[in-house]
Amino acid sequence: MSNGIFVSGDEAVALAVRQARPQVIAAYPITPQTIVVERLADYVEDGSLNSRYIYVESEHSAMCACLGACVMGARAFTATSSQGLLYMVEGLHYASGCRFPIVMMNANRSIAAPWNIYGDQRDSLSVLDCGWIQFYVENAQEAYDTMLQAYRVAETPDVMLPVMVNLDGFVLTHTYELVNTISQEEIDAYIPYRDYEYRLRMDGIRSTCVTAGPLYNMEFRYQQHQAMLRAAEVIGEVDRDFGARFGRSYGGLTEAYRCEDAEAVLVTLGSVAGTARCVVDAYRAKGKKVGLLKLRCMRPFPGAQVAEILGQTKSVGVLEKNISFGYEGTVYTNVCSALETAGVKLSAASYVGGLGGRSISKEDIGVIYDELLSGNQKRGEVEFVNLRRDICGA
Amino acid sequence: MERPRADLAFELKKLPLGPHFINGQLHEISSGMRTFRPVIDTEKCVKCLRCFLLCPEGTIDKSGETLEIDYDFCKGCGICARSCKLGAITMVKEADA
Amino acid sequence: MALNARTVTNKELFYGHKGCPGCGGAIAVRLAMKVLGERAIVCMPPSCMSTVAYIFPHMPMYVNSTIPPFAGTAAMMSGLLAGAQAMGLEDYYIVGIAGDGGTADIGIQALSGMIDRNDRAIFICYDNEAYMNTGVQKSGLTPRNMKTTNTPSGSNFHGNQSSKKRMFEIVAAHGIPYAATASVGYPEDYLAKVEKAKQCEGTSFIHVLSPCPTGWGTDTDVTVEIGKEAVDCGLWFLAEFENGRYRLNRDPGEFTSVENYLKRQSRFSNVDGKDLERIISERDAFWERARSTWDK
Numbered sequence: 001m002s003n004g005i006f007v008s009g010d011e012a013v014a015l016a017v018r019q020a021r022p023q024v025i026a027a028y029p030i031t032p033q034t035i036v037v038e039r040l041a042d043y044v045e046d047g048s049l050n051s052r053y054i055y056v057e058s059e060h061s062a063m064c065a066c067l068g069a070c071v072m073g074a075r076a077f078t079a080t081s082s083q084g085l086l087y088m089v090e091g092l093h094y095a096s097g098c099r100f101p102i103v104m105m106n107a108n109r110s111i112a113a114p115w116n117i118y119g120d121q122r123d124s125l126s127v128l129d130c131g132w133i134q135f136y137v138e139n140a141q142e143a144y145d146t147m148l149q150a151y152r153v154a155e156t157p158d159v160m161l162p163v164m165v166n167l168d169g170f171v172l173t174h175t176y177e178l179v180n181t182i183s184q185e186e187i188d189a190y191i192p193y194r195d196y197e198y199r200l201r202m203d204g205i206r207s208t209c210v211t212a213g214p215l216y217n218m219e220f221r222y223q224q225h226q227a228m229l230r231a232a233e234v235i236g237e238v239d240r241d242f243g244a245r246f247g248r249s250y251g252g253l254t255e256a257y258r259c260e261d262a263e264a265v266l267v268t269l270g271s272v273a274g275t276a277r278c279v280v281d282a283y284r285a286k287g288k289k290v291g292l293l294k295l296r297c298m299r300p301f302p303g304a305q306v307a308e309i310l311g312q313t314k315s316v317g318v319l320e321k322n323i324s325f326g327y328e329g330t331v332y333t334n335v336c337s338a339l340e341t342a343g344v345k346l347s348a349a350s351y352v353g354g355l356g357g358r359s360i361s362k363e364d365i366g367v368i369y370d371e372l373l374s375g376n377q378k379r380g381e382v383e384f385v386n387l388r389r390d391i392c393g394a
Numbered sequence: 395m396e397r398p399r400a401d402l403a404f405e406l407k408k409l410p411l412g413p414h415f416i417n418g419q420l421h422e423i424s425s426g427m428r429t430f431r432p433v434i435d436t437e438k439c440v441k442c443l444r445c446f447l448l449c450p451e452g453t454i455d456k457s458g459e460t461l462e463i464d465y466d467f468c469k470g471c472g473i474c475a476r477s478c479k480l481g482a483i484t485m486v487k488e489a490d491a
Numbered sequence: 492m493a494l495n496a497r498t499v500t501n502k503e504l505f506y507g508h509k510g511c512p513g514c515g516g517a518i519a520v521r522l523a524m525k526v527l528g529e530r531a532i533v534c535m536p537p538s539c540m541s542t543v544a545y546i547f548p549h550m551p552m553y554v555n556s557t558i559p560p561f562a563g564t565a566a567m568m569s570g571l572l573a574g575a576q577a578m579g580l581e582d583y584y585i586v587g588i589a590g591d592g593g594t595a596d597i598g599i600q601a602l603s604g605m606i607d608r609n610d611r612a613i614f615i616c617y618d619n620e621a622y623m624n625t626g627v628q629k630s631g632l633t634p635r636n637m638k639t640t641n642t643p644s645g646s647n648f649h650g651n652q653s654s655k656k657r658m659f660e661i662v663a664a665h666g667i668p669y670a671a672t673a674s675v676g677y678p679e680d681y682l683a684k685v686e687k688a689k690q691c692e693g694t695s696f697i698h699v700l701s702p703c704p705t706g707w708g709t710d711t712d713v714t715v716e717i718g719k720e721a722v723d724c725g726l727w728f729l730a731e732f733e734n735g736r737y738r739l740n741r742d743p744g745e746f747t748s749v750e751n752y753l754k755r756q757s758r759f760s761n762v763d764g765k766d767l768e769r770i771i772s773e774r775d776a777f778w779e780r781a782r783s784t785w786d787k
Contacts, residue, residue, distance in 0.1 A: 023577035026570060052573035056566055057604035064563030064601065068534070068570020071557045074577040076570075090560050099412035160411065198414035200532060200555040202580075208414040208557040210545040219409050398506050398553070406548050418553040420507040422546075427512055443496030447678055448715050450510065450517035452503035456496075471512035471704075472712030485712075 004178035009167045012140040012179045013079070013105045014039035016147035018049045019187045020103070022077035026054040026065035030084040031117045032173040033107040037079060051077075059084035063091030063102075070100035071208045073199030075151070078102065081169060082109035082123040089127055095162040096131025096224060098209050099198075101154035102162040104132075105147065108270065108321070109169040110356045118357020119169030120321035121270060125298070125330045131224055133163040133231055134298045136269040140177040143167050145248055148182070151191045152238050159231045160196065161224075168271040168321075170357065182246055190245065232300040253302035255294040256309045258284060262291030264315040264372035267306070267335055267348075269295040272319060272360055279365040290369050301334050307342030310335070315372040316346055319365070319385070321354035328382050349377035353385030360385060396457045397464040424451065428470035430485040436460040438482035445474035445483060494682035499525040508551040509543040513711030515701035515718060516540050518675045519617040520588055523697075526685040527613075529554055531584045532571055536564040536598065538590035539624040539703075540617065562597045564589050565605035568612045584689060585612040591630035592622050594698075595658045599631075602696075606665040609693040615685075616658065616696070619703035627706040631656040634726070635773065636766045637758050639706075644761035654773055659698050663732035668693040670732040674700040676718025680729055680740065687731075700727050708757025717756070723747045725774045730785065737785035749774065 007015065014036045017025075025044075027037045043049035052069075056062045059080050066076040080088065085106055095102050106124050110116035124134060133153060137143045143165065150163040167173050182190075200208060212220050236252035243249025255273075258280050259265050266276055273294040283290045293309050295302070310316050320331040327333070332350040339346055351368055354360045364386050371377040387394055400420040434445075439461060446454040446461065450471060453464040463474075475483040492498055504524035510517040520540050524531065533556035535541040541558050544551050559567035564587045572585050589598055594616035602614060621639050622628040629642045633651045638644035642651040662670045669691045673681040681699055688695035702717040704710065709717055721727040724747045729740040749771050753759035762770070 024570060024573040026566075026573075052577060054569050054573055055604075055608060056569070057600060057607070058566075060560070061563055061566030061569075061601050061604055064560055064566035065570035065573070067559065067563075068557075068567040068572070069574035069577070070570075071567075072571055072574025072578055072580070074574035076574075091563070094560055097413065198410065198412055200557070202530060202555070202583075205417045205529075205553070205555050206414055207417050207545055207550055207552055207555075208412075210413050210415060210550075210558055211547050212413050213547070216406070216409065216547060220413060223409065223411065396501060397503065400507065404548070413547065415548055415550055417550045417556065419548065419550050421549045422507075424507065424509070447496035447499070447522070448518060448675075450512075450514045450521065450714070451508075452506050452521050455501060457501045467507055469512035470711075471514075471714075472710070473513055473714055476712040477715060 004180050006176055007140060007179050008035060008174050008176050009140045009143050009172040010035035010174065011039060012144040013147055013167065015181060016144045017077050018043045019184055020148060020151050020191060021075070022051055023074040024052045024054065024066065024069035024076045025078070026056045026062045027078045027080065028056055028059045028062045028084060030081045032109060032169045033079045033081045033105065035173065036105055059087040060091060063088040063095065066102045067091060067094060067098065067100060070102060071200055073195060075193060076102050077104070079105040081107035082111050085123045085127065086111065089130065092127060092130040092132055094209065097220070099160040100162060101160055103147065103150045103154055104162065104164050106164050106166045107169045107173045108166050116356040119171050120355045120357065122322045124164060124166050125322040128299055128330065131161065131228070132299065133161055135163065135165045135296060136298065137165060137167055138271055138273045138294065140172065140179050141248070142250055143172065144179050144181065145242065148187060148191060149238050149242055153231060153234055155194045156234050159227055159234050161227050161231055166270065172271045186245070228300045232302065235297060250296055253297045254305045254309070255296060257292040257294065259291030259293060259309050259313065261289055262313050263289045264369055265291045265293050265310060265313045266317050266319055266365065266368060267293045267295060268319040269298065269331065272354065275360060275362055276365050279362050279369065283369055288369070288373060290373070295331065298331065298334070301338065303338035303341060306335055306338045307344050310339060310346060311342065311344040315375065315377070316348035317351050317368050317372050317377060318348055319351040319353060319368060323352045323382065347379060349379065350382045351385050352382050358386060395455045395462050395464060397453065397455055400466060423466040424469050425466055428468060428488055430470045430472065430487055431465065431468060431491050432463060432470070432472065432474050432483045433486050434461055434463065435482045435484070438480050440480065444477045448473050448477050494526060494686055495679050499682065504529065504553040505544065506551055506553065507549070509546060510539065511705050513704040513714045515675050515703055515714045516590070516617045516619055518714065519699045519701045522678060522682055523588065523615055523685050524554065526682055527584050527586055527689060530582055531586050532556065532575070534559050534564055534568050534571060534585065534587045536589050536593040537561045537624065538593055539619070540588060540590070542624055561593060563601050564593050564598050565601035565614060569605050569608060569610045572610050572612055587612065587614045589616055590624065591618055591620065591632040595631040595656050603665065606662060606667050606694045609668070611692060612694055613688040614694065614696045616698045617701040618698060619701050619706060621706050623703050623706045632658060635770055636762050638761065649761045649763065649766050659730065659732070662696045663737065666735065667696055667732065669695040672698045672728055672730050674718045674722050674727055674729065675702065676715055676720065676722060677729060684731070706758065709755065720747060720752050724749045724752045725778055726752065728781065730781070739781055739785050739787055742782065742787070
């Protein structure tokens with residue numbers, strides 16, 4: 001039975017966070033995340049959320065406050081976007097290195113300069129190496145569900161890594177959809193408070209977040225890496241378990257949509273996957289064999305799964321709202337590396353679109369599939385989707 | 395003497411999960427920094443405790459009948475000798491001590 | 492009960508650290524811990540004191556502690572406080588212990604935010620007047636004409652060309668419940684102020700002058716003396732800000748010689764007559780203002 005409520009992506013996140021009962025919230029407002037922190041403030045005010053809401057004066061301080069909360073063993077939450085995410089990068093590395101299970105929502109937004117408040121994925125994709133688990137959700141329902149799964153994954157004892165849940169700015173944060181929610185009792189049973197050994201306590205005084213010189217540093221990093229690899233398994237387990245409990249699941253790290261006999265597959269992430277899904281259905285109805293590989297997680301990167309699914313097709317394109325200047329899209333780099341590691345001989349095409357909030361339409365995706373099917377995709381060069389060639393000398 | 399002791403034989407057997415560690419464990423001593431060591435003339439000393447208060451290391455223990463210096467952790471800075479109004483502390487060269 | 496050498500505990504809560512011999516910062520931290528006790532939760536950013544206190548697995552802190560990111564000491568303190576409250580902890584003191592940079596420069600934004608929130612926490616700045624941990628570079632609290640590695644003293648410039656940031660007044664301007672200046676040269680005064688901060692219901696701030704033999708160019712045994720002389724010659728001052736009012740704790744009346752104070756430290760070895768004049772006139776201007784507008 002559906003109990004769907006009509007909410008925006010941001011509101012769905014706030015609802016999930018309220019129900020996850022973080023004990024400390026420290027967040028600095030930044031478009032298009034603001035609705036999340038505003039709703040949470042409302043919930044604290046009306047008493048439906050018993051959380052300490054810290055009015056920090058910057059995003060760096062927001063992450064530092066969350067670190068402090070975790071040092072004491074409290075469940076923490078923060079949210080940010082683009083400039084804010086980059087302002088707290090030092091804190092991102094810190095949280096992961098300290099093995100603190102912070103959960104953060106990031107509204108994917110373009111990074112200055114030039115200034116732009118609209119959605120693209122350059123912010124989170126530029127911090128893939130900081131040791132956070134990174135989810136990219138497709139719609140408001142997945143946002144709500146993934147926020148809850150995030151706490152479960154983060155607080156798993158042999159993971160203990162912070163988790164970032166990415167929502168495309170405006171396209172997902174500010175659009176309205178029907179979201180089915182879960183009862184508080186069920187969520188309390190799903191993600192009860194979990195204590196951990198290395199928090200501060202009066203019996204067994206310790207120091208946290210300390211140094212590790214040349215003699216110990218690599219071993220700490222090894223442990224961090226192993227935890228991330230373990231997270232790949234845990235993410236799949238958690239998603240399946242979520243499906244069993246609540247009736248919805250998302251394929252774990254990836255979702256292969258109609259890829260079984262596809263001649264061309266588009267790899268993408270975030271809300272674009274939703275648009276691509278429609279195009280796949282339309283093309284299939286016309287007899288064209290196309291598929292969609294949705295990357296739900298960029299870290300840990302599902303390299304083996306990606307190689308296995310793409311190894312069965314002929315033509316692959318990777319569509320992302322990001323570019324690493326002078327080279328290619330970062331998601332593309334990760335995908336190609338996975339193919340190479342698995343010995344899959346396939347040359348994929350790098351598509352960069354949606355930068356600074358430019359829409360990616362079904363037609364745009366149709367053009368990509370047409371290229372992939374006809375073998376006309378660019379090779380060894382990035383294709384900028386829907387570029388205004390006349391004004392930039394392209 | 396009521397001062398923490400260093401466990402010089404310590405070897406880390408297993409890395410903790412994350413860079414967090416039980417506090418108050420010492421595995422090195424500081425005496426190597428010393429060129430001079432303070433020596434208290436307990437006859438002259440009236441236990442005004444100024445040296446105890448001002449030592450940057452906290453090596454002077456006031457719990458006993460007379461003041462005691464923890465030479466494992468004294469760095470020989472000389473603040474104690476300088477602060478003693480009765481000249482009850484002398485800085486003696488390590489080599490001659 | 493007055494806090495002095497007799498009444499403070501024999502127990503050391505900061506022991507076995509790797510600071511330089513004669514370190515003024517170590518005196519400041521050690522004495523603060525005597526007052527704050529075993530239930531303190533210390534937040535110490537990158538600085539001399541944290542570098543020498545956390546050398547995994549050698550751990551000279553004997554209370555719960557953590558290292559925050561450099562710019563975020565006060566923000567992490569707010570998080571520690573919220574976390575402690577969430578966990579139902581009782582009878583604890585959140586203390587930040589930062590140097591020049593962690594307080595007045597890179598750390599000032601977070602400090603301002605914490606004071607604005609009036610979080611119940613104590614922020615102690617041990618001021619050795621430069622970024623000592625990285626090898627004596629100029630900070631916002633570096634006094635005029637001090638030679639540092641990036642404000643060298645030569646024939647063209649005599650060291651630092653700006654005056655010390657008025658950190659105490661900046662903090663007071665926020666309307667903080669309690670702020671104080673102190674010096675390791677007046678240890679009983681400092682102990683009393685730490686005790687007051689401990690009792691403060693909101694945010695408190697203590698700015699304690701902590702001479703550094705290494706960076707100031709003095710012998711290791713005169714740290715406390717220099718800390719006292721700085722106050723006696725008027726270049727530093729002992730004051731409090733409480734209930735919205737400034738109060739001078741000590742007015743030396745007639746100052747001791749500024750020139751003697753400067754000349755015994757090699758960091759001021761290039762100070763000439765003109766520099767001295769300017770330093771003295773800045774000192775006089777401060778004291779004129781403090782004496783006429785602050786309480787006694």
